[in-house]
Amino acid sequence: xxxxxxxxxxxxxxxxxxxxxxxxxxxxxGYVEGxxxxxxxxxxxxxxxxxxxxxxxxxxxxxxxxxxxxxxxVLPGSASLGGGGVCLYQDRESGQTQALDFLPRASATxxxxxxxxxxxxxxxxxxxxxHSRYGRLSWGQLVSPxxxxxxxxxxxxxxxxxxxxxxxxAFMIDSEARRVFxxxxxxxxxxxxxxxxxxxxLAATLGRLRIQGPGDFYNGQLAxxxxxxxxxxxxxxxxxxxxxxxxxxxxxxxxxxxxxVIHFAPPPAAAGTVAAQIWAMLTQGDRYEDAPAExxxxxxxxxxxxxxxxxxxxxxxxxxxxxxxxxxxxAGKARSLMANYTADRHLPAAQLRxxxxxxxxxxxxxxxxxxxxxxxxxxxxLTLNSPFGTGRVARGLGVLLAAQPGPGxxxxxxxxxMLVVNPNxxxxxxxxxxxxxxxxxxxxxxxxxxxxxxxxxxxDAINAKRVHHGxxxxxxxxxxxxxxxxxxxxxxxxxKTATAFRLGQVNAISCPGGLPAKPNTCSALADPRGYGxxxxxxxx
Numbered sequence: 001x002x003x004x005x006x007x008x009x010x011x012x013x014x015x016x017x018x019x020x021x022x023x024x025x026x027x028x029x030g031y032v033e034g035x036x037x038x039x040x041x042x043x044x045x046x047x048x049x050x051x052x053x054x055x056x057x058x059x060x061x062x063x064x065x066x067x068x069x070x071x072x073x074v075l076p077g078s079a080s081l082g083g084g085g086v087c088l089y090q091d092r093e094s095g096q097t098q099a100l101d102f103l104p105r106a107s108a109t110x111x112x113x114x115x116x117x118x119x120x121x122x123x124x125x126x127x128x129x130x131h132s133r134y135g136r137l138s139w140g141q142l143v144s145p146x147x148x149x150x151x152x153x154x155x156x157x158x159x160x161x162x163x164x165x166x167x168x169x170a171f172m173i174d175s176e177a178r179r180v181f182x183x184x185x186x187x188x189x190x191x192x193x194x195x196x197x198x199x200x201x202l203a204a205t206l207g208r209l210r211i212q213g214p215g216d217f218y219n220g221q222l223a224x225x226x227x228x229x230x231x232x233x234x235x236x237x238x239x240x241x242x243x244x245x246x247x248x249x250x251x252x253x254x255x256x257x258x259x260x261v262i263h264f265a266p267p268p269a270a271a272g273t274v275a276a277q278i279w280a281m282l283t284q285g286d287r288y289e290d291a292p293a294e295x296x297x298x299x300x301x302x303x304x305x306x307x308x309x310x311x312x313x314x315x316x317x318x319x320x321x322x323x324x325x326x327x328x329x330x331a332g333k334a335r336s337l338m339a340n341y342t343a344d345r346h347l348p349a350a351q352l353r354x355x356x357x358x359x360x361x362x363x364x365x366x367x368x369x370x371x372x373x374x375x376x377x378x379x380x381x382l383t384l385n386s387p388f389g390t391g392r393v394a395r396g397l398g399v400l401l402a403a404q405p406g407p408g409x410x411x412x413x414x415x416x417x418m419l420v421v422n423p424n425x426x427x428x429x430x431x432x433x434x435x436x437x438x439x440x441x442x443x444x445x446x447x448x449x450x451x452x453x454x455x456x457x458x459x460d461a462i463n464a465k466r467v468h469h470g471x472x473x474x475x476x477x478x479x480x481x482x483x484x485x486x487x488x489x490x491x492x493x494x495x496k497t498a499t500a501f502r503l504g505q506v507n508a509i510s511c512p513g514g515l516p517a518k519p520n521t522c523s524a525l526a527d528p529r530g531y532g533x534x535x536x537x538x539x540x
Contacts, residue, residue, distance in 0.1 A: 024056075027137050031057040032373065038524035039063060040507035041368035042078075042435075043157055046070040047526075049145045050370055053137065061089065061134035062142055063370040064378035065127045069146035069206065071366060072123070073199065074154055077163045077388045078366040080400035081205065081217075082226075084122030085365075085382035086269045088252060088417045088431075091134055092375040092516070095426040097419060099265045102126025102247040103412045104385050104402035106318075107236040116390040117404030118235030121217075121226075123382065126247040128214045134376065143210040150398070151203035153196040159530060161193035163364075167388050176393040202398025218242045222397070229394035230401055237401075252419075253325045255279060257452070260429055263419045268319030269381075270311065271416035273328055275434075275441035277307040280334035282445065287338070288453050294489045295343050300449065301469040301476045301495065302347065304442045306337045308471030309352040318405055319413035346494045349474035356471025360409030362386050365440075367417065367433025369507050371522070375428040375515040379417035381435060386410045414440045418448065427514035436504035439477075442468045443504020451510060458510045458523050466503040479503055502529040 024031045029052050037060065039050035049070045050063040058066075064087065071079035084104035090097045102122035110117045131139055156164075164171070164181060168190045171177050180199060183189045191197055208216055216222045223242045230237040252263035253276045262279065264272035281303040282288040291299050314323040327333065340347055349356050364387040371377045384402040386409070393400055405411040414437050420430035430452060434444035443466055450461035465482040467490070469475070476495040478487060479502060490497055505527040513521035 026057040027141060029055045031055065035373050035519040037063070037370065037372040038509045038522060039067065039368070039370050040509055040524045040526045041067055041071065042159065042366040042505070042507070042526075042530060043071055043074045045074050045149065045154055046368065052145070053142065054372055056137065058137045058372070059134055060370045060372040060376040060378045061130050062137045063372065064368070064380060065131050065135065065142040066145060067368050067370060068123065068127050068380065068382070069143050070149065071368070071382065073146045073150045073202065074157065075160055075366055076400050077160065078364050078384060079123070079382045080384060080389065081124055082121045082389055082394070082399045082401040083382060083384040084119070084126060084402065084412070085380055086265045086412070086415050086417065087126070087130060087378055087380040088263055088265060088419045089130065089134065090375075090377045090419050090421050090428055092426055092428070095423055097252055097263050097421055099250050099252045100126060100130055100247055101250055101265075101269070102129070103268060104383070104405070105245070106405050107238065107241050109238070110236040110404065113234075114236040115234035116392060117406070118230045118237045118390055119385055119402035119404050120237065120241045120245050121402060122245060122247060124209065124214045124217045125245060129247045129249075130378070139213060140210045143206055147203050147206035147210055150199040150206055153198035156191050156193055156195050156197050158193045161191070163387070164190040167391070171388055171391055174392050176395050177391070180393055180398060199398045201396055205397050205399060218245060225397060226394055226399065229397065233390065233392040233401070235390060235401060236404065253329060255329055257283070257420065259424065260420050260422050263421070265415065265417055266325045267315070267321040268413065269415040270315050270319040270321070270413040271441045273321065273325050274307045274311055275416050275418065275444055276329045277310065277334070277337070278303045278441060278445045279448065280329045280331070281306065281338050282449055283453070284331060284334040284338060288449050291343070296449075297467045297486060298343070298346070298490060298493050298495070300442070300446060301467050301490070302341055303338070304445070305349055305356065305469040305471050306352065309349065309354060309356040310337060312354045312357050315413070319411060344493060346476070349471055358472045361414050361437040362409045362411055363414065363435070363437030364388070365415060365435040367435050367507055369431040369433055369509050371428060371431055371509050371511070371515060373516060373519070375426065377419060377428050377431045377509070379419055379431045379433050381415035381417050381433050383412050383415060385412060414438060416440050416444055418444060420452065422514060425514065425517070427517055428511060429514055430508070430510050432506055432508035434504050434506045438470045439468045439504040442466070442470075443506055447506045447508065458508060458525050462506055462508065462525050462527055468500070468503045477503060505530045
C-alpha cells in the first residue's frame with residue numbers, strides 16, 4: 001500500500017542471478033531468482049510493473065514496454081498514447097547501442113481551421129519496434145498490466161495530482177477531461193492525490209492494442225476514431241499521417257570515457273547534443289577532475305552557458321541540427337568553446353559568439369531507465385510536446401493528444417537519455433534520464449560528473465544541490481539551501497545568481513563494476529526532487 005500511495009519517482013534494484021528449476025515457467029513472476037536488474041521511473045506503479053516483467057524473465061526491452069504503457073495510464077500528462085519520445089538501447093548480446101526516435105512529429109498539413117494542431121503519436125509504434133527487435137515475452141503480456149490499471153483503477157500519485165492541479169482551470173473546461181479526470185458531481189475540480197482514477201475508455205483502447213498490436217492504432221478502427229476525434233477538437237491529424245508514421249533507429253552521439261563510451265540521443269532531441277557538449281568541455285584536459293571542489297559548480301555553469309550559446313549556431317526549429325552532431329562534440333570543438341574560460345571569473349554571456357538567445361522550452365516530460373540481469377538497458381524519455389498535449393481527451397479512446405511542435409516551446413528538444421557502456425566487454429556501467437525542460441541536460445551532467453568523474457556515490461551525486469546556466473538570461477541559478485560558502489564562491493567569480501526550487505529530475509542506475517560482471521556494484525535511484533521513493537534489495 002505504501003508503494004501505491006507514494007509520491008513521484010521510484011527506483012528498484014533486485015538481487016543475484018539464477019533461474020528457478022522446476023519452479024514458475026518463463027513469463028511468470030518468480031521465473032528469475034536473485035538479481036533481476038533494475039528499474040527507475042517517475043511513478044511507483046510503473047517501476048513495480050517493470051520489476052515484475054524482469055522477474056518473469058523479460059528483457060530490458062520487455063520491461064521498458066510494460067513501464068511505458070503503465071505510465072500512459074498513471075502519468076498521462078506526459079506519457080499518453082498520443083505522445084512520443086526517444087530511447088537509447090544497449091543490447092548485451094550484440095553489443096550494439098542505438099537510439100530509437102519515435103517523437104510526436106508534425107502533421108503533414110494543418111488546416112487553417114485547426115485551433116489545436118495535433119502531432120502524430122509515436123509511442124505505440126516506437127515501443128512495438130523496440131519489442132520486435134529485443135523482446136522475449138509476448139506483446140500482450142506487456143500491455144496487460146496497464147489495461148488492468150485503467151480498467152479497475154489506481155490511486156492518483158502526488159506527482160500526477162500536482163500536474164493536474166497546475167492545468168486544472170484550463171484542462172477541466174473540456175467536458176471529456178472533466179468526465180475522465182474530474183471529481184464526481186461535475187464540480188470542475190480534478191481528482192486529487194490518493195483518489196482512485198478509473199479510465200474505462202483507455203482500458204478498451206489498451207485491450208485492442210493488446211490483442212491486435214499497433215496496426216489498429218495506425219491503420220484501423222482506432223486510427224480512424226483518433227483522426228475523427230482530433231479533428232472534432234480542432235486538431236489536424238489525417239489517416240495519411242497515421243499510416244505514414246515510422247519510428248527510426250539512428251546512431252547515437254558517442255564520446256570516449258576511458259575504456260567506456262558515453263551515448264546520447266541525437267537531434268531532434270537536441271538536449272542530447274547540449275549534454276554531450278557540456279561533458280566534452282568538462283572532460284577536455286581532465287578539467288573537471290583536476291578542478292578543486294570550490295570551482296566545480298562555476299565550471300559546470302560556464303560549460304553549460306557555452307553549450308546553450310553554441311546551440312544557437314547549429315539548432316533550427318524543431319531541434320534539428322545544421323551540423324553533423326559528431327563534429328559538435330569533437331575535442332577541438334570543446335577546446336575552442338572553453339578557450340576563454342577562467343577558473344576565477346565568470347565570462348559575461350554577451351561576450352560569447354553567438355550570444356545566447358531566449359528560447360522557451362517544454363518542460364513536460366517523463367523519463368525511466370531499465371536494466372536486465374544480462375546487462376541490456378533502456379533509457380527512455382517521453383513527452384506530449386506541452387503539458388497535457390493539446391489539453392483535450394479523445395472521446396471513446398481516453399487518449400490525450402500531443403500538441404504540434406512549434407512556437408512557445410512546444411516540442412521535444414529537451415529530452416535527454418544517456419548510457420555508458422564498454423564496447424569491448426559489452427558491459428553496462430551507467431544509465432540515466434533527465435527531465436525539466438532547459439535544465440534537463442545540465443542536471444544530468446551535474447549528476448554524471450559528480451558520480452562518474454568525481455567518484456561520489458550515486459545517492460550523493462543525485463542529492464547534491466545543482467546549478468544551471470542556460471545562456472539567457474545571464475544568471476546562474478542554484479537550488480535552495482546550496483550553502484552560503486558555495487553561493488559566495490559563485491558571486492566572488494562575478495556570477496549573477498538566483499535561487500530555484502529544483503533544477504531537473506534525474507533517474508539513474510549505476511553499475512561501477514559493470515553488468516553483468518559485477519551485479520553487486522549496481523544501485524538504482526530516483527530523484528527525490530520529484531517526491532520520490534527508492535527501493536533496493538541486497539545482493540545475496
